[in-house]
Amino acid sequence: MTPRDRMLRVMHRQLPDRVPVVPGFGPWYASRIAHYDMFDLEEGRAHPGRLMAELTRKYGCEMWFWTGYQDGIQEMSSDGQKTVQTERKRLDADSFMETTRLLTPRGTIEATALHSRMNPVHPRTGYIKxxxxxxxVYRMAHGDHWTWDNRTMMMDIPPEDLELGVTSFDILLPVDFWHELRHDTADMLLDLYDGSVTLQEIMEWHREYNLCRLAARLQVKPLPDMIHLAGSSSSLSVISPELYYRYNLNFINDVVALAHAAEVPVMIHHCGRSGRLVEILHEETEVDIVNPLEPPPGGDVDLAEVKRRFGQRLVLFGNLNTFQLMLHGTPAEVKAAARQAIEDAGANGQFILCTGDQLGRDTPEANVMAMVEAAHDYGRY
Structure with a gap:
């Protein structure tokens, strides 16, 4: 069974030959192992997807290509009106600030992001102040009517790399979309609690744009491996259950209805405190897969309890701690924790062993290998 077959079987609630193991590394970790830095990736001297694929082969694990190799669909035209300007200000030899301006007949807005040699791009300010x-201004820049390409970026992934795992078609949850535009968390929360007429308009625009984009993608073959609803800012470490219900739940169900009509599974990502959200997703949606089920202290998920209560329907995708266990633990401790996770959630095959979020750049390679060894040693069906 190939890594891709193994992942797809679990995602569709079928029994694989063993528990798939996705160590949760991305370009940040992979570039360090391959002796590159983030500027090498940005400037094309190294390809993030290829780096992730090379490590997947080396470790004998599976991969969710959440970045590097993408399953996107390009917007071909819209009635938006904008000119885009970018400006870079060098801060030192290892960092620069990039400002992106959107110029429209209604005015100009800008966002800034810090680029660092050793760390991922870090947004500093959003377009909406x-x-x-x-x-x-943002709405005029992006328009209200769109057309889409008839091919997916998934077709550009080398077949030998795609066999290492799965990719995903990514959509931001409404709260996360607004956080991305605002970027200031306090202002975002105030907006959500106020629930102004303008914010209602914004959420409806987000819904129309993304359902249109998803519908276009589902017309293109090959179909997505899965839809990934990105919900980091929708964690209960950030918002309340009431805000989750108000802004996210109906949108989640709209996406699931479209995806399931095409027999495409839907995964949702909520890092941080997500225990209550797993219950909501189980009881009030048909979401298929929940990731990354972060344990304490970063999250609040008891994997064995979640498996007992919700694991007959939900595929669980988690949940080893990244910033203590994986970063500072010993290989023996990592392997023991991975074995425990398999014992807690591996029954009936609806489990993918993963980390509780992206691996830190300086995670010891021996710890990643220990995690993979646990799946091979203890995860056989």
Whole structure:
């Protein structure tokens, strides 16, 4: 059974030959192991997807290509009106600030991001600083009617690399979309609690744009391996259950309905405190897969309890701690924790062993190998 077959079987609630193991590394970790830095990736001297594929082969694990290799669909035209300008300000030899401006007939808005040699791009300010002033500019820039390409970026992935795992078609949850535009968490939360008419308009625009984009993607073959609903800012480490219900739940169900009509599974990512969200997703949606089920202290998920209560329907995708166990633990401790996770959640095959979020750059390679060894040694069906 290939790594891709193994992942797809679990995602569709079928029994594989063993528990798939996805160590949760991305370009940040992979570039260090391959002796590159983030500027090498940005400037094309190394390809993030290829780096991740090479490590997947080396470790004998499976991969979710959440970045590097993408399953996207390009927007071909819209009635938006904008000119895009970018400007870089060098801070030192290892970092620069990039400003992106959107110029429209209704005004100009800008966002900034810090680029660092040793760390991923870090957004510093979002496009929306003043809700009523800046949203009309953003909407004019992006328009209200769109057409899409008839091919997916998934077709550009080398077949030998795609056999190492799965990719995903990514959609931000409404709260996460708004956090990305605002970027200031306090302002985002105030907006969500206020629930102004303007914010309602914004959420409806987000819904229309993304359902249109998803519908277009589902017309293209090959179909997505899965839909990934990105919900980091929708964690209960950030918002309340009430806000989750108000802004996210209906959208989740809209996405699931479209995806399931095409027999495509839906995964949702909530890092941080997500125990209550797993219950909501189980009881009030038809989401198929939940990731990464982060344990304490970063999250609040008891994997064995979640498996007992919700594991007959939900595929569980988690949940080894990254910033203590994987970063500072010993290989023996990692292997023991991975074995325990398999014992807690591996029954009936609806489990993918993963980390509780992205691996830190400086995670010891021996710890990653220990995690993979546990799946091979203890995860056979």
């Amino acid at each position: 003043d809700l009523t002033r800046d949203w009309p």
